[in-house]
Amino acid sequence: MDTSQLLKTVSFIEMGARERAFALLDPGSGHELIGPFERMKSPWLEPQGIAAQADDGVVVAKGSIGGQPAVVLAIEGSFQGGSLGEVGGAKIAGSLELAAEDNRRGVPTRAVLLLETGGVRLQEANLGLAAIAEIHAAIADLRRHQPVVAVVAGTVGCFGGMSVAAALCSYLVVTREARVGLNGPQVIEQEAGIEEYDSRDRPFIWSLSGGEQRFRTGLADRYVEDDAAGIAATVRELFAQGVPAQHRDQRIGEFLDLLARVDTARQPDGAYARAAFGKGN
Amino acid sequence: MGQATEDLSIRGRVWFEQLAQGGAPVAGLAESVLASDLRMGTREARIIAVVPDPGNPFPRAARGEFGLLEGWNVAKAVTDAVAADLNAPVKRALVAIVDIPSQAYGRREEAYGIHLALAASGGAYAAARMAGHPVVALIVGKAMSGGFLAHGYQANRIIALDDPGVVIHAMNRAAAARITLRSVADLEVLAAKVPPMAYDVRHFSTLGLLWRLIQVGDPQHPSAQDLALVRQTLLEALDDIERVPFRSRLEAPNRAASAAVRARLREEWQ
Amino acid sequence: MEKLQFSFPAGPPAQGRVLAGVVGSGDLEVLVEPGQPGQTRVAVNTSVDGCAWLWQAVLERTFTDPGAAALAVEINDFGATPGVVGMRIHQALSELNLAGKA
Numbered sequence: 187m188d189t190s191q192l193l194k195t196v197s198f199i200e201m202g203a204r205e206r207a208f209a210l211l212d213p214g215s216g217h218e219l220i221g222p223f224e225r226m227k228s229p230w231l232e233p234q235g236i237a238a239q240a241d242d243g244v245v246v247a248k249g250s251i252g253g254q255p256a257v258v259l260a261i262e263g264s265f266q267g268g269s270l271g272e273v274g275g276a277k278i279a280g281s282l283e284l285a286a287e288d289n290r291r292g293v294p295t296r297a298v299l300l301l302e303t304g305g306v307r308l309q310e311a312n313l314g315l316a317a318i319a320e321i322h323a324a325i326a327d328l329r330r331h332q333p334v335v336a337v338v339a340g341t342v343g344c345f346g347g348m349s350v351a352a353a354l355c356s357y358l359v360v361t362r363e364a365r366v367g368l369n370g371p372q373v374i375e376q377e378a379g380i381e382e383y384d385s386r387d388r389p390f391i392w393s394l395s396g397g398e399q400r401f402r403t404g405l406a407d408r409y410v411e412d413d414a415a416g417i418a419a420t421v422r423e424l425f426a427q428g429v430p431a432q433h434r435d436q437r438i439g440e441f442l443d444l445l446a447r448v449d450t451a452r453q454p455d456g457a458y459a460r461a462a463f464g465k466g467n
Numbered sequence: 468m469g470q471a472t473e474d475l476s477i478r479g480r481v482w483f484e485q486l487a488q489g490g491a492p493v494a495g496l497a498e499s500v501l502a503s504d505l506r507m508g509t510r511e512a513r514i515i516a517v518v519p520d521p522g523n524p525f526p527r528a529a530r531g532e533f534g535l536l537e538g539w540n541v542a543k544a545v546t547d548a549v550a551a552d553l554n555a556p557v558k559r560a561l562v563a564i565v566d567i568p569s570q571a572y573g574r575r576e577e578a579y580g581i582h583l584a585l586a587a588s589g590g591a592y593a594a595a596r597m598a599g600h601p602v603v604a605l606i607v608g609k610a611m612s613g614g615f616l617a618h619g620y621q622a623n624r625i626i627a628l629d630d631p632g633v634v635i636h637a638m639n640r641a642a643a644a645r646i647t648l649r650s651v652a653d654l655e656v657l658a659a660k661v662p663p664m665a666y667d668v669r670h671f672s673t674l675g676l677l678w679r680l681i682q683v684g685d686p687q688h689p690s691a692q693d694l695a696l697v698r699q700t701l702l703e704a705l706d707d708i709e710r711v712p713f714r715s716r717l718e719a720p721n722r723a724a725s726a727a728v729r730a731r732l733r734e735e736w737q
Numbered sequence: 738m739e740k741l742q743f744s745f746p747a748g749p750p751a752q753g754r755v756l757a758g759v760v761g762s763g764d765l766e767v768l769v770e771p772g773q774p775g776q777t778r779v780a781v782n783t784s785v786d787g788c789a790w791l792w793q794a795v796l797e798r799t800f801t802d803p804g805a806a807a808l809a810v811e812i813n814d815f816g817a818t819p820g821v822v823g824m825r826i827h828q829a830l831s832e833l834n835l836a837g838k839a
Contacts, residue, residue, distance in 0.1 A: 326593035353586035
C-alpha cells in the first residue's frame with residue numbers, strides 16, 4: 187500500500203464492536219437489536235462483584251450487505267476478553283437461528299461473525315459452553331443456505347469454543363494482528379509447561395496461530411490489511427462466492443492424510459506446519 | 468504444570484465395551500476412537516467413544532484428551548455412517564459415550580489446527596442430526612469444554628449418570644482459578660450461588676440441558692442391572708427423538724435469560 | 738462491587754441518547770438518556786468498593802449547571818481512574834450536544 191492509500195485507510199482493529207458491525211453493513215441500512223439501552227445484561231456477573239456491560243459484550247446489527255439481508259454479530263473484545271456468557275451467547279445463537287429460519291421461508295439472510303473472543307466466560311462456565319454449542323449448531327444449519335463469514339482482526343484474537351465456531355464458518359478472514367487457536371497461550375503453558383508453549387514469546391505464538399500463518403496453511407481464506415473498507419469489500423466478495431461445495435471441516439480424508447504424513451516426533455515451527463499442510467507457501 | 472496426576476479414566480471404554488456387546492467393530496479408526504455398529508431396539512446404531520491411547524502419536528493427547536486425531540476420526544466415524552445410510556429408509560442412531568478430561572493442549576495441536584479438528588467432529592454430528600439420524604450423548608465421566616463440544620453437545624438428547632465422577636465444565640478447576648485470578652476455594656463458594664459455574668452434575672441438571680439423569684449402582688463397573696437401565700434409557704431417548712426431534716433446552720429457570728433474548732430478537736427482527 | 742446513586746438539579750429533559758466507552762479493565766461505559774424534568778440522576782455500578790466519595794467529587798464537577806438538560810445516566814465501571822471517568826462522561830455529553838439534543 188502506498189502512502190496515499192495508507193492515509194485513506196481506517197483501522198478496523200481500533201474500532202469497537204459496534205463500529206465494526208456497522209462498518210460492514212450497507213451504509214444507513216443497519217439497526218441494532220437488543221442494544222445497550224434495553225439493558226439485557228448478564229444475570230450472573232454482578233452477584234460476583236463484576237460490572238456488567240449493558241449489551242453483555244455482543245452487538246447484533248441487522249441490515250443489508252451488498253443489498254441482501256444480513257446480520258452482523260460482533261463481540262466486544264475489551265469486555266471480559268470478549269468471553270461469551272449466557273446473554274451474549276444467546277444473542278449470537280438466536281440471531282443465527284433466526285437467519286436460518288428466514289432462509290427456510292425464502293428470505294436469503296446471511297450472517298457475519300466478528301470474533302474477538304477468548305471463548306467461554308468462565309464466570310458463567312456451563313451457560314457459556316451451552317451457548318457456544320448452540321452457536322455451532324446454528325452455523326451448521328445456516329451454512330447450508332448461505333455462506334457464514336467470520337472475521338478475526340485482533341487484538342484479542344479468537345480462541346476456545348469460538349475458534350471451533352470460526353472453523354465451522356464458510357469463510358474466515360484474518361489480518362496480520364489476528365490469531366486463531368483452540369487454547370490460549372497461557373493455558374497451554376500452564377497445562378503443558380513453558381518448553382511446550384511459551385506464552386510470553388509473541389513471535390512464536392504468531393508464527394503458529396497468527397493470521398498470516400493460518401492463511402498460508404490453508405486454515406483461513408482471506409488475509410487482509412487492517413482497513414475497514416477493505417474488510418467490508420472482502421466480506422461482500424465472499425458472499426458473492428456462495429456456499430462452498432464442501433466446508434473445510436468436511437475435508438476429512440484430506441486432513442487425516444496430512445496428519446498421517448506429519449512427523450509427530452518433532453515439535454513443529456511455522457515453516458514445518460506450512461510444509462506439512464502441503465501449500466508450500 | 469506438566470502431566471495430570473490423575474489415573475487415566477476407564478469409564479468410557481468400560482461403558483463402550485458393555486453397550487457395544489454383540490456389535491460389529493468399525494475398523495480404520497485411530498486407537499483412541501472406538502466405534503461399533505449394533506442393533507438397539509428396532510434401530511441400527513453406531514456407538515462411538517473416545518478413550519485414552521497411551522501410544523497416541525501426539526504425545527499431548529495420550530491421556531484421553533480430545534485432540535487432532537480424535538476430532539478427525541470421530542468425524543470420519545460419523546460421516547461414514549451418514550454416507551452409508553444416505554438412501555436408507557431409517558437412519559441409524561448415533562450414540563456418543565462421553566468421558567473426556569479436556570481437549571489436548573500442545574504446540575502440535577495449535578500448529579496443525581486442532582480447532583478445525585473439533586469443528587470436523589462437532590460439525591459431523593450436527594449434519595447427521597439434521598439429516599435425520601437420532602443422536603444421543605451419554606455422559607459417563609467427564610465432559611469438558613472443547614471435547615464435549617466436539618463429541619456429545621450436538622446430540623438431540625443428552626443423558627448423564629448421576630454420579631460425582633460426572634463432571635461437565637469449560638475448564639478444570641485449577642486452570643479456571645488461575646485464569647480468573649481467584650483461588651479454587653473461592654470458585655467453590657461462587658459455584659454455590661452461580662449454578663452455571665458448578666462442576667457437579669446435579670447443578671448442571673438445573674440448567675435444563677439434560678434429558679435424563681440416571682442413577683446407577685456402579686458407574687465404574689456397571690452391573691447387569693445398571694446396563695439394563697442405561698440401555699432402556701437410550702431406547703426411550705431414541706423413541707422420544709422420533710416423536711419430538713427437537714426439544715427446547717430453554718425451559719429451566721436458570722436459562723431464563725437465554726429464552727428472553729431469543730424472544731426479544733424475534734420481536735425486533737425485520 | 739457497589740451500586741451508587743447520585744442526583745443533581747437540572748432543567749428540562751434532554752432529547753436522544755448516547756453511549757460512550759466499554760467496560761474494559763480501567764475503563765467504563767456511560768449510558769445517557771433523557772431524565773425526569775428538573776433532575777439529573779446518575780446510577781453507578783462499580784467493581785471497586787469504597788470510592789463513593791470520589792464518584793461524588795467527579796460527578797459534582799461535571800453536573801454543575803442546574804439549567805442543563807435533565808439526564809438519566811448509567812455508569813458501568815471496571816476500575817477507571819477519575820481522569821478516565823471524567824473523559825468518558827465528557828465524551829458522552831459532547832456527543833449528545835453535537836447531536837443538538839442537550
